[in-house]
Amino acid sequence: MNSVRVVCHQLAPRIGDAEYNRTLSAEAIRSAAALGAQVVVLPELTQSGYVFTDTQEALRVSEPLDGPTLTLWKTLANSLNIIVVAGFCERLTATQVANSAALIEPHGRLTVYRKAHLWDRETLIFTPGTEPPPVVDTAVGRIAVMICYDLELPEWVRLAALAGADLLCAPVNWPDGPRPAGERPAEIVRVQANAAVNRLFIAACDRHGEERGVNWVGGSVIVDADGYPLAGAVSHQQEQRLVADLPLAHARDKFISAHNHVHQDRRPQLY
């Protein structure tokens, strides 16, 4: 396994404007490919924006799996030979939407994950997922996908890690909030800890751009299998593009001392 170049492109979708967001996402995917990225991660709900008033509004911008946005992303993944991980508002039925993320491989395979742990008013708008985070054996390594608040449930990251993930790609929209001066945002700290206790890489792509009164941490980060940042990890409330070359083979070595293995040391009969 060689190093894999991953880009997180922190951008600002417009609420309800799928056409604008398609253009924005296409530019981001093209620019990542131009940088030699093999994987590009875009924010949660890149296709739709985030701060919906209600399910009706989300339904209007939602798309099925063969809608224009995923179709475009598939075309780009294929023509640019890049893996795309990005969030979209998925139309499930005439009355139901999910906060979903697509993992699209160059050869056309589409894997969809539906956010299982919903944040705040999302609980009033989206239908939660009922499936564990997928772990996809891609040409560059095993990639897991989950979304934003899912990362605050260590059980969820553990599931993906136990299923063999080398790299966890997480589209996020982290609403900003107060924190002590000089402290790294807690969202990033949790990403670091999740990576370290599982020895996997994590690329979390946040957004920027105030939306209906909500601001965002702007805390996109790529961390190594020890949990230390390789790129990002500050609150930067503007567009930013993180680039990191990840030696994913490190995630296959779960030993952290001569006698300790982060997964074999678990004692599930006691949990």
Place this chain on the structure above:
Amino acid sequence: MNSVRVVCHQLAPRIGDAEYNRTLSAEAIRSAAALGAQVVVLPELTQSGYVFTDTQEALRVSEPLDGPTLTLWKTLANSLNIIVVAGFCERLTATQVANSAALIEPHGRLTVYRKAHLWDRETLIFTPGTEPPPVVDTAVGRIAVMICYDLELPEWVRLAALAGADLLCAPVNWPDGPRPAGERPAEIVRVQANAAVNRLFIAACDRHGEERGVNWVGGSVIVDADGYPLAGAVSHQQEQRLVADLPLAHARDKFISAHNHVHQDRRPQLY
């Protein structure tokens, strides 16, 4: 529930010298009480030192629950009206020792926890515990105890939190290792994340003082229920005494948004 004053006293035990370590620990407990502490936390294996060659050496310094060190700590807890949490090398049988921690309340109740996840060569020396971390309903709040590497298993902290812990006291001996310049030690980052995802306070007391070639992070830290440090949180390889007043009632409120509760949001049927 009023604020509770907690002291972590980072000190340097001497390997195999229980008498010296008793004096050292007694001074630390007295000085914490003089500061008005209601809880004092001392490092892992305070009574014995850490870097044992083999079980035989550990056995020689080990003590049963009615040995001189716990007897002294009980006397001090009672006379100074303070809760003592500290690590000791426990004699289990004529051939077995445990890496244990005592939680001693002023009225005399002794709770013993035996480290369940052993680090590196500890696996060759100690018998691992088989019981979950205790959560003790003390006069100042519900206090859980675990030891060092246990903190790297998010499942273990979750158990204590689900059992109602307000404050987790963790004697640790964190062996030092390399990390990127400017980065907070990963051990501390994991403590922060554990606190935040469970909304409980954590007081982790590390040691200092090179022992048989091993140095220590010296990273004692007290974090709040949001996971932000109230004291410590740097690598300081000298004696230090952290003092913090903890509003433990905050740990009883597990809501982090109008619709999110860190424990009720779990979906155990999926884990």
